[in-house]
Amino acid sequence: MDADTDRWRRIVEGALGIPATTGNDVQLLRNGDEIFPAMLDAIRHAEHTVDMLTYVYWTGDIARQFAALLCARARDGVRVRILLDAIGAAAIDRDLIDDMNEAGCHCEWFRPPTTWKVWENDHRTHRKVLVCDGAVGFTGGVGIAEEWEGDARHPGEWRDTHVRVTGPAVDGLRAAFITNWRETGQALFDDRDRFESHGRPGDAAVTVLRCPAQIGWTDLHTMFGLLIQYAQQSINLTTAYFVPDDQTIERLTAAARRGVDITLLVPGEHADKRVVQVAGEKEFEPLLETGIKIWCYQQSMLHAKVMTVDGVVATVGSGNLDERSMRLNDECNVILFDRELTAQLDDHFADDLSASEQLDLARWEERGAAQRAREAATNVFDHKL
Numbered sequence: 357m358d359a360d361t362d363r364w365r366r367i368v369e370g371a372l373g374i375p376a377t378t379g380n381d382v383q384l385l386r387n388g389d390e391i392f393p394a395m396l397d398a399i400r401h402a403e404h405t406v407d408m409l410t411y412v413y414w415t416g417d418i419a420r421q422f423a424a425l426l427c428a429r430a431r432d433g434v435r436v437r438i439l440l441d442a443i444g445a446a447a448i449d450r451d452l453i454d455d456m457n458e459a460g461c462h463c464e465w466f467r468p469p470t471t472w473k474v475w476e477n478d479h480r481t482h483r484k485v486l487v488c489d490g491a492v493g494f495t496g497g498v499g500i501a502e503e504w505e506g507d508a509r510h511p512g513e514w515r516d517t518h519v520r521v522t523g524p525a526v527d528g529l530r531a532a533f534i535t536n537w538r539e540t541g542q543a544l545f546d547d548r549d550r551f552e553s554h555g556r557p558g559d560a561a562v563t564v565l566r567c568p569a570q571i572g573w574t575d576l577h578t579m580f581g582l583l584i585q586y587a588q589q590s591i592n593l594t595t596a597y598f599v600p601d602d603q604t605i606e607r608l609t610a611a612a613r614r615g616v617d618i619t620l621l622v623p624g625e626h627a628d629k630r631v632v633q634v635a636g637e638k639e640f641e642p643l644l645e646t647g648i649k650i651w652c653y654q655q656s657m658l659h660a661k662v663m664t665v666d667g668v669v670a671t672v673g674s675g676n677l678d679e680r681s682m683r684l685n686d687e688c689n690v691i692l693f694d695r696e697l698t699a700q701l702d703d704h705f706a707d708d709l710s711a712s713e714q715l716d717l718a719r720w721e722e723r724g725a726a727q728r729a730r731e732a733a734t735n736v737f738d739h740k741l
Contacts, residue, residue: 357561357693358695360666360668361561361668361669361693361694361695362693364586364665364666364668364669364693365561365669365693367582367586368563368579368582368669368691368693369563371578371579371582372563372565372575372578372579374563374564374565374575375563376561376562376563376691376693377523377524377525377527377528377561377562377563378524378556378559378560378561379523379524379554379555379556379557379558379559379560380521380522380523380524380525380557380558380559380560380561380562381521381522381523381557381558381560382519382520382521382525382558382560382562382690382692382694382697383519383520383521384517384519384672384697384700384701384704385494385496385517385518385519385520386507386516386517386704387504387506387507387508387513387514387515387516388418388498388504388505388506388507388513388514388516389505389506389507390518391494391496391498391504391516391518392418392421392498392504392505394494394518394520395422395486395494395518396421396422396425398486398488398492398494398520399422399425399426399429399486399488400425400429401488402429402434402488402489403434403489404434404435404489404490404548404549404550405434405435405436405437405487405488405489405490405548405549405550406426406429406434406435406436406437406486406487406488407437407439407485407486407487407488407530407533407534407537408426408436408437408438408439408485408486408487408533409438409439409466409481409483409484409485409486409532409533409536409537410439410440410441410444410445410483410484410485410499410500411441411444411445411480411481411482411483411484411499411674412441412444412445412484412499412500412501413440413445413448413499413500413501414445414447414448414499414500414501414502414503415447415448415449415501415502416501416502416503416505417502417505418500418501418502418504418505419448419449419452419500419501419502420449420452422500423452423455423456424455426438426456426459426461427455427456427458427459427460427461428459430456430459430460430461431459431460435462435546435548436456436460436461436462437461437462437464437533437537437542438456438461438462438463438464439463439464439465439466439481439533439536439537439540440463440464440465440466441465441466441467441480441481441482442465442466442467442468442469443467443469443480444480444481444482444499445465462542464537464540464542466480466481466536466539466540467479467480467481467539478684479684479685479686480684480685480686481536481685481686482674482675482680482681482685482686482687483495483532483533483536483674483686483687483688484496484497484498484499484518484674484688485529485532485533485688487526487529487530487533489550490526490527490530490549490550490551490552491522491526491550491552491554492520492521492522492526493520493521493522493525493526493529493530494518494519494520494521494529495518495519495521495529495532495672495673495674495688495689495690496516496517496518496519496660496661496672496673496674497516497517497518497596497659497660497661497673497674498516498518498659503657504516504659508655508656509655509656510655510656511626511655511656511657512656513656514656514657514658514659515653515655515656515657515658515659515660515708516659516660517594517660517661517662517672517701517704518672519672519690521562521690522554522557522558523554523555523556523557523558523560523562524554525562525563525564525690526554527554527564528562528563528564528566528690529564529688529690531564531566532564532566532688535566535568535686536686559694560692560693560694560697561692561693561694562690562691562692562693563690563691563693564688564689564690564691565579565671565673565687565688565689565690565691566686566687566688567675567681567685567686567687567688567689568686573682573683574682574683574687576675576681576682576687576689577601577604577682577683579671579689579691580604580663580677580682581603581604581607583663583665583669583671584604584607584608584611585607585610585611587611587616587665587666588616588666589616589617589666589667590616590617590618590619590664590665590666590667591608591611591616591617591618591619591663591664591665592619592621592662592663592664592701592702592705593618593619593620593621593662593663593677594621594622594658594660594661594662594663594705594708595620595621595622595660595661595663595676595677595678596622596623596657596658596659596660596661596676597629597632597633597636597676597677597678597680597681598620598622598636598639598676598677598678599632599635599636599639599677599678599679599680600636600639600677600678601679601682604677605639605642605643608643608646608648609642609643609646609648612643612646612647612648613646618647618648618649619648619649619650619651619705619709620643620648620649620650620651621651621652621653621658621705621708621709621712622636622650622651622652622653622658623652623653623657623658624652624653624654624658624712624713625652625654626653626654626655626656626657626658627657627658628657628659632678636678640715640720641717641720644715644717644720645717649714650714650715651709651712651713651714651715652712652713652714652715653708653711653712654711654712654713655711658708660708661673661674661675661676661689662701662704662705664698664701664702664705667695667698667699667702668693668695668698669691669692669693669698670691670692670694670697670698670701671689671690671691671692672689672690672692672701673687673688673689673690674687674688674689675687675688675689
């Protein structure tokens with residue numbers, strides 16, 4: 357590990373108190389055409405256990421494929437546990453739940469609503485985690501739904517990024533599942549769990565950040581703040597939902613003023629949540645004024661959550677740069693201290709920019725009264741986004 361990579365590792369470890377593990381193999385997966393086959397293959401080859409946690413499990417062919425395979429593995433004697441967020445996955449076809457339970461899968465809901473008071477059901481698990489045999493793990497932004505099928509070729513195929521991990525970091529991904537599963541009251545481990553040595557299948561140093569909802573700001577907020585505050589050369593930031601707090605705005609603009617080249621990529625015309633998009637747009641002007649470049653993805657809904665800094669360190673996961681991810685949700689991100697992986701993600705970023713449009717400060721300052729009114733209106737409730 358070179359000096360710059362080691363510096364970043366020590367900064368993150370010192371602030372978060374979570375040591376990175378070394379000797380990991382990390383594969384970057386882009387869009388459903390790469391992500392889903394890799395996940396299904398891991399489930400297909402599991403011999404003992406499959407643990408899956410997701411905020412989104414909706415409908416479509418891929419939802420049926422996952423359910424059918426999970427059923428088949430349970431019938432083969434593999435222990436299959438599925439934890440679905442009770443609000444995020446509410447759109448799932450209930451017949452799939454019945455099928456999986458009848459086949460021997462153990463399906464549970466995370467924090468079913470107990471009141472009509474929406475604000476009392478705010479703390480969700482937004483994590484997307486799959487761990488097979490305790491040996492291979494996945495996390496990122498993808499949900500189990502038809503929206504993520506394909507390769508982001510048109511608006512019906514969402515753009516997203518996931519990672520496949522083998523090595524010691526898988527224990528952190530398993531813990532992300534277990535810390536949510538324990539709320540069900542079910543056993544955490546049994547004799548089918550494997551705790552064998554991971555060996556050193558690769559060279560990547562990885563920190564797994566499990567960000568539980570809590571009072572105040574989570575480790576996710578700390579991580580984003582660190583990466584921005586200590587960046588020296590560049591920040592490439594992709595986020596599906598951009599609603600930064602004042603501190604994050606201050607850190608971004610301060611980094612730009614000290615010469616850091618910052619590029620922000622956010623959803624464009626195909627954004628799935630326009631009100632969230634507008635809440636972020638009201639922060640564009642101060643960013644643009646300090647030289648931060650803002651691009652809007654035009655090909656489909658941009659759902660990826662990726663950040664690279666200085667060509668050295670990167671993070672991929674479920675966490676967005678918004679208050680919901682940084683305060684209300686349980687999230688899971690991996691931090692990668694690896695130049696090669698960071699370069700790959702920067703290449704993906706460049707590809708995404710080629711399908712995006714850049715905002716111009718002068719034109720943005722001339723935006724109409726209707727847009728400004730929408731931005732102002734989000735102040736009333738953007739703390740709940």
